[in-house]
Amino acid sequence: MALLDLDPAVVATARRLAAEAAAPVIGIARSHTTVSVERATLRLAGITGADSTHRASDVPWVNRVVDTVAAHCGLEHGVCLPVFDALRRHDLTSLTELAEATAAGQVTYALPTGRDATRAAKAARTAIAKGLRTVDRNRAQRDKLVERHGDPARRPWIYLIVATGDIDEDVVQAANAARAGADIIAVIRSTGQSLLDYVPEGATHHGFAGTYATQENFRIMRAAMDDVSKEVGRYIRLTNYASGLCMPEIAVLAGLQRLDMMLNDSMYGILFRDINPIRTFVDQRFSRQVHARAGIIINTGEDNYLTTDDAVDAAHTVTVSQLLNEHFAHEAGLPDHLLGLGHAFEINPKLPDSFRLELAHALLARELFPDAPLKWMPPTKHMTGDVFNGYLLDGFFNLAGVLTGQSILLVGMMTEAVATPFLSDRDLALANVRYVLDAAGGLAEDFRPAPDGLIVKRAHQVLGEAVDLLERVKADGLLNAIAEGTFGLMKRPADQGKGADGVIAKADDYTNPAVDLLEEGATR
Template sequence: VLIDNIVEGGGLEQGAAYWIGNAMIHTGEGPQTIAEKVARGEIDITRLPAGNMEEIEAKIQEISLETVNKIKSNREERDQLIDTLGEGKQPYIYVIVATGNIYEDIVQAQAAARQGADIIAVIRTTGQSLLDYVPYGATTEGFGGTYATQENFRLMRAALDEVGEEVGRYIRLCNYCSGLCMPEIAAMGALERLDMMLNDALYGLLFRDINMQRTLVDQYFSRVINGYAGIIINTGEDNYLTTDDAVEAAHTVLASQFINEQFALKAGLPEEQMGLGHAFEMDPNLENGFLYELAQAQMAREIFPNAPLKYMPPTKFMTGNIFKGHIQNALFNLAAVTTGQSIQLLGMLTEAIHTPHLQDRYLSIENAQYIFNNARDLGDEITFKEDGIMQNRAQTVLKDAEELLNQIADEGLFQTIEQGKFGGVKRQRTGGKGLNGVVKKGQNYFNPFIPLMLGGNR
C-alpha cells in the first residue's frame, strides 16, 4: 500500500527511504505508523512538504542502525549456539518439510532433527515467488509448501532451537528468497535468524519468468543482506539439469556457478557463504554414469575449495520404484562423501510418488548416515587415474564452460539468456514479470542498508 502510494505520486525513482524519512520529519511518527496512516488514506506520502535532505538521511540512518544491530546480534547468537551445542559433520543432512501448515511443519521438522537432520528447509507454497508482496502472520494452508512469512520464520526458528537443545546440536533453518520479493524475504530471514536461503542470480528469470533486469537488481540487495546476516546462500544450478540433459549441459552448471560466485562477491558475500549448487541427475542407464557424476562432484570441490557446495539428489530419473530409487540415492550419498560436498539435500525413495512421509525421511537419513560414516575418509585414500575417464570428463566440462563464459563476455549475459544457453530456457530482457518495478535512480535516491552492511560494521 505504501509503495503503491509512492508510485501513484510519481515518486518511485527517489526510493522508499527518502519518502519515509521525509514523512517522519513532517509528522514526527515512526515508519509503521506512517504506513498505517497511508493505508487509511490519512497521508499522501509524496505530497508532504519536502524536508532537508541531510535531515532525512539522518532520520533514516537512525532507524536503519537499529535494524542492522538486531541482525548483527542474531549472527552473534548463531555463532554462540554453534559453539555451545556443536553441529553435525559435513556433508550436512538437509531435508524438506512442506505441509502447507506451519504448525504441522514444526512437528515434522522436529521429528526430522531427532532422526538426524542438520538442516530443515521449509518449501514455499506454489506460486509465492510470483507474489510482489510478502503475506503476513502464521499460515495453515498452502499448496505444495508453506507460505514464507516473518511469523512462520519466527515459529520455526523457535521450534528448531528447542529441538536443537534436546538433541545437542544446532539445527539450521532454510527458506527461499527467489522471485519478486528477494530482498524482502532476505530481510525477514535476517531478522528471524534463518541460516540458509535459496538465492540464485538467474533462477527467477529462467524458471519463474521474472524479468531479468528485476532479478539482477534484486539479487544484489538480497545478497548484501544475506552476507551481512551470515546466511549461507544456496544457488539453483540443479534446475538446469531438469530441463536439459545432465551430460550435455554439465558445462552450463559450472558456468553458472562462476557467474553466481562473481555476483555474490560483488555483493560482499564471502566464499564461505556460497552454497553453489549442482546435482546428481544423469540417466542411471548411462554406462559409467557414476564415474561422470563423481568426476563432476570432485571438479566442483576442487574449483570452489572454500564454498559450502550444495549437492542435489536424483529426481528426473526417479520412476516410483522405491528399491531402485533408494540405491540411486545411495550412490548419490557415496559421491558426496567421497568428494567432500558440504550440504546434502537428501533424495527420497518415494520421489515421483508423493510428498515425503515421516518414515520416508527416516529411511533417507539412515541411508545417508550409514554411507557418510562408512566411507568417511574414502576420498582422502584414493587418487584419480591420469588421463582416465574421470579426469577427461572434468577437463571437457571445464573447457566447455570456459567457452560459454567467453561467449557471454563477448555478447553479454542478457543476450546469452535470450538465446536459451542456460537450461534451454529463452527469456527476453523486457519480458517477464516485475519490469514495472525497475526504475532509474532519482537524484534523492538512497538505500541506507547497503553502506551499513557492506561497510566496517560487518
C-alpha cells in the same frame, strides 16, 4: 588434496571471463532499484503488519506505503526521504501509524529538499541502522549457539525438507527429522509464492505443496529448532527461500529472525519463474548484501538446469553458472564460506559409466570452489515409481557425496516420483545416508582417480567447455545469452517477464541508507 590437476591458468581464465560477463549486469543492478528493494528497506526500518480491513485480502503496510509513494512522487529518488519527511510532517510516532494514515488517504508524499531532506535522511539512517543491529545480534547469537551446542561431527551436513503447508505441522516434522539425524531443515515455500509481489503476514496453515514464507513462520520455526538443538546437542540450521518477486524482503526477514541458509540464485527466478531479468539481478544484489551482513549461507540453483537439459551435454552450463554466481556473490560482499553453490546428481543411470561421470562433475565443483559449502542435490529427473531402484540410486548419490567431499547433502527420497506419500520415507532416506556415512565416510582418503582416466579427462573437458561458453557469453552479453536459452533451455528476454514494471532507474540523488550501510559493512 587436488585430484584433477586442473590447469591454474585455465581456472583463472574462467574466473576472469565470468567477472567480465557479469560486469555490465552489476552496473545495471547498481543503477536501478525495485519496489521490493524499497519495501525491504522499510522493513529494516521497522514497518510491520498488514491492512486487515478486508480480511480475505490483507495488504502488507509496507506495500501500501511504497505503492502510494510511487503514485505521489515516484521511486527514482528512493522511498526513504518521502516517507521519513511525511513521518515528521504529520507528527506520527511509527511507520505503522504512517501506513495506517496512508491507507486512510490522510498522507500526501513529496520529495523533500534542503534541510527537510537532510532531516529525513538522518532519521531514515537511524531507523535502518537499528534494524541492522538486530541482524548483527542474530549473527552473534548464532555463533554463540553453535559454540554451545556444537556443529555436526562430520561432513557433509544432512539437509532435509519439510513441506506440509501448515507451519505447526512443519515444526513437528522438522523436530523429528533433527532427532533422526538431519542437520539442516528446509521449509519449502507454498507453490507460487515466488510470484506474489508481497509477503503474507502472520502464521499460516493453508499452503499448497509448501508453507508460506512469512516473518512469523520464520520466528516459529527458528524457536522450535533452537529447542531441538538443545535436545540433540548440535545446532540445527534453518533454510528458506529468498527468491521471487520479494527476494530482498524475505532476505531481510531471514536476517531479522536468524535463519541460517537461504536459497538465493542469480538466475533461477528468471529461468524457471519467468521473472524479469533486470528485476532479478537488482533484487539479488541487495538480498546478497543482506545475507552477507547476516552471515547467512546462500544456496544457488544450478541443479535445476539439469532437470530441463541433459546432465552430460549441459554440464558445462552448471560450471558457468557457478562461476557467475560466485562473482555476483563476491561483488555483493559474500565470502566463500557463505557461498553454497549448487550442483546435482542427474545423469541418466542407464548411461554407461554414469557414476564415473557424476564423480567427475562433483569433483570439478569441489576443486574449483574449495572453500565453498557446496550443496549437492539428489536424483530427481530419472526417478520412477520403482522405489527400490530409487533407493539404490540415492545410495549411489550419497556415496558420490562422500567420495567428493560435498558440504551439504540434500536427502533423496525413493518416492520422489510418487509425491513422497509416507512419513516413513524420510526415516528410510536418513537411514540410507547414515549407512553410507558410517560405512564410507573416510573413503575419500583412499580415492584417487587415475590421472589419465575417464574421471579426470571428463572434468577437464567440462572446464574447457565452460571457458568456451564464457567467451561467448562475454562477447554476446549475459542478458542476451539468457534470452537465447543458454541456461536450462529457457529463453527469457531482458525486457519481458513478471515484475518488470517494478524496476526503476535511480536518479542522481537517489537516497537509501540501507544500501549505504550494507556497502559500508561489505567484505569486498
